[in-house]
Amino acid sequence: MSPIPTLSPSPEVTLYFCPLATEAIGPDEAELIRSWLPEDELTKVSRYVQADARDKALVVRGYLRGILSLTRSGDVTLSPSEWQFEYGEKGKPDLITEQALLSGLKFNISHSGDWLVVAVYQGQLGLSGGERASIELGVDIERNRDSTNIYPILNHYFTQSETDELLSLPESSQRQRFFDLWALKESYIKAKGLGLALSLKSFYFDFARATKQKIEVSKLNNPAVECVLFDGIELYLVREEGDKCAADTWCLFLGRLSEEYRFAVSASHIGTFNLKAYQLTLTEMLSRLK
Template sequence: MSPVISPKALSLGKLSLFFCPLEDELLTSAQADSIRRWLPEDELTKVSRYIQLSARDKGLMVRGFLRGILSLVAKETGANGESVSPADWRFEYGKQGKPKLVSGQQAQSGLLFNISHSGNWLVVAVMGKTAHHNINELGVDIERSRQTTNIYPILNHYFTHEESKALLALPNDKQRERFFDLWALKESYIKAKGLGLALSLKSFSFDFSGVKKAKLDLFAKGVCIEVLPLFAGIQLNLHRGESVKLADTWSVLFGKLNEEYRFAVSLDLDSKLDIHAHKMDIKDLLNEFESN
């Protein structure tokens, strides 16, 4: 049987992005029961609070994907030299709700993660600390482009003058695209900092003047199934009153999963990122643990 994740694609120094479909019809009753067995009482309670069955199923899938992916990554990277069951992971939360592993597990595994979901997609970003990649802040966001959103009133409230000016200088048919690119990047940085909206969206900005287009191979079961467009070379600037400072110790990038969904990553790393992307289905993930 082909491995869910190719061992060659993972190491503690690489950023792994897992794209996980959340269509509730993909989850059977037996699979939902399997995920429930992984969850502690507090997470089961949170899921049960959703009124709609589809929302409960998505809540289960998000938690199942995260726990299963962390276990697969820990196993393949050799983190701590031991396997960790999906049911054994424990999380704590920052003041604004950012999840992370409890300190003991994070120290043992070396893993840092962040998640985001929008519509029918979840993205899980995982990276491990090494002597050369000692990151402490990681944020990821996935956004669904919506044609009904009136983007122009939002510009003055949440974008800096420089961002708005650059966006409005684009051809009309490109302005909506840039809006959602910026929104995904801003969300990823806010999530990396763990401050929520306590961090003003106007206190930082992104400059696309040096953007470079690249490609990101998307794998499933160790086989490349698609090539995604990826954009790097984006400059993050920090605003303090009238002064603007380049955040040169950060790496930011965004890409497109398809025409409707784009994703962005921000992390406190000033060296070149080695990125691997994987499409993960809940059936394959659960089968990986049931077969062991």
């Protein structure tokens, strides 16, 4: 079965987990990806001083363009070099309006340590008059770092309710909850496109109704693996001291790719959608683009 899905009749968000081992990229692969990039992106890549960081920046951009080209969406078939991006006030990338409306695609990306995750929404972006729908999508992947002293951070970035709930957990579970919350918060602020201009204390997550499920991560040439996935997490917006309201338009998922890595997806104005996941190496992606 192909790891690249066709357009579903219902809204769909697909997660592509891509290993970032830069030793896998040879001169030919690097030159091919460079040929896809416009001058401004090549300039951004060249600004990294260390060779490994330059290679990783190149691979990330290659994955994004390649995945967009492999994601079947109606009659739209663009090569990796043809995708054009625009950037929000805080730097959030998006497809230019014409390509977004024609393809029905919206994306967000995140990388940490050895993994990149690309989230791609497939659905209807057009509204009456050719306007663009206000769909918000954010994804984050986080590595559990044992060296991080989590407790001084709680008062700065977590609401009191989040802090109280975390501290009520067994000590062995507190670090896991910290990085779970951090991934959720990052995915939400990325979806909003405001960066840290949006206070991390202006919203919080409630796990009271969260349910534990499984998500299958499909692979091209190997058996699929199952990962833990939490659904039913609720988002609340904090307006004033003690005043909160439920953000009912948001759909949230939290998953564990492994013991070390977790990921989160925040999506708004999509409604109920299917969530799929695939693992795709650079070699596999490039071979499918030939």
